[in-house]
Amino acid sequence: MQVAVTIAAAREAALRAGKAGLRVGLVPTMGALHPGHVALIEESRRLTDFTAVSIFVNPTQFGPGEDYDRYPRALAEDLRACEAAGADLVFHPSAEEMYPRGTAAATFVEVPALSRVFEGAIRPTHFRGVATVVLALFEILRPDVAVFGQKDFQQQALLRRMTADLHLATTIVTHPIVREPDGLAMSSRNVYLTPEQRRAALSLHQGLEAARLAVVAGEADADRVRRILRAPIESQKEATLDYAEVVDAETLGKLDHIETGRSAVALVAARFGTTRLIDNVRLTE
Ligand code: PAF
Numbered sequence: 001m002q003v004a005v006t007i008a009a010a011r012e013a014a015l016r017a018g019k020a021g022l023r024v025g026l027v028p029t030m031g032a033l034h035p036g037h038v039a040l041i042e043e044s045r046r047l048t049d050f051t052a053v054s055i056f057v058n059p060t061q062f063g064p065g066e067d068y069d070r071y072p073r074a075l076a077e078d079l080r081a082c083e084a085a086g087a088d089l090v091f092h093p094s095a096e097e098m099y100p101r102g103t104a105a106a107t108f109v110e111v112p113a114l115s116r117v118f119e120g121a122i123r124p125t126h127f128r129g130v131a132t133v134v135l136a137l138f139e140i141l142r143p144d145v146a147v148f149g150q151k152d153f154q155q156q157a158l159l160r161r162m163t164a165d166l167h168l169a170t171t172i173v174t175h176p177i178v179r180e181p182d183g184l185a186m187s188s189r190n191v192y193l194t195p196e197q198r199r200a201a202l203s204l205h206q207g208l209e210a211a212r213l214a215v216v217a218g219e220a221d222a223d224r225v226r227r228i229l230r231a232p233i234e235s236q237k238e239a240t241l242d243y244a245e246v247v248d249a250e251t252l253g254k255l256d257h258i259e260t261g262r263s264a265v266a267l268v269a270a271r272f273g274t275t276r277l278i279d280n281v282r283l284t285e
Contacts, residue, residue: 022049026143032188036178061129197272200238
């Protein structure tokens with residue numbers, strides 16, 4: 001496994017793989033890798049011949065006062081995890097390498113239709129930072145396929161839109177959420193939770209599962225599904241609900257009715273102390 005810290009070295013390694021006829025896969029990450037990330041690397045290896053993993057805590061997707069400085073960083077363990085998962089290349093640039101002129105006056109890419117709601121309403125500059133860094137990574141590594149986790153549902157919807165709107169050659173693959181045995185979605189931020197908050201955070205999965213089962217049983221009224229989704233979370237005193245919504249999976253527009261043939265997803269976000277967690281479930285295929 002090659003480790004590249006410069007754009008030139010990463011570009012050269014991916015280009016060489018492409019020229020050798022290998023299909024290149026990319027798993028963009030911010031490090032602090034957990035089994036959810038390993039599943040993304042495995043998915044990339046299944047779909048392609050050469051897997052690059054980027055490890056970069058991207059400053060432009062954190063707003064003022066957010067956890068950029070304290071975001072978990074664990075490079076040595078991450079490199080071991082990438083090697084064990086069979087990655088071919090790890091790209092681990094510095095912030096100066098990615099933003100040589102600083103972040104304040106950088107060029108940004110925006111997907112306005114999907115970046116102002118939900119996570120974007122709470123974190124107004126988050127998605128332009130995500131879209132910008134992902135586009136830069138696509139340009140550096142020219143992946144045939146890029147694999148993202150379904151946990152960040154809005155992120156993958158927005159990156160699909162960016163890829164379509166800009167006619168990018170990369171195919172976006174969304175991998176299902178990887179959960180702890182008790183149902184909590186794996187997240188690099190779970191390490192911040194106290195034991196009580198960790199217990200309360202299970203209510204996210206409980207609400208989503210109750211909503212999904214209600215739809216399976218024939219409930220089509222989106223407001224009733226929202227109430228079912230919210231109830232377990234609102235009953236936790238450790239939890240502050242930010243949103244619990246039922247939306248179209250592509251446009252993220254709020255739904256009145258859940259219909260077969262239209263992709264619906266339930267999205268939740270809640271704070272447990274200072275830790276914000278998100279989760280989701282598809283309500284229809
Ligand atoms: O999902 C993440 O970890 C980040 O938002 C991403 C896609 C690596 C961009 O920094």
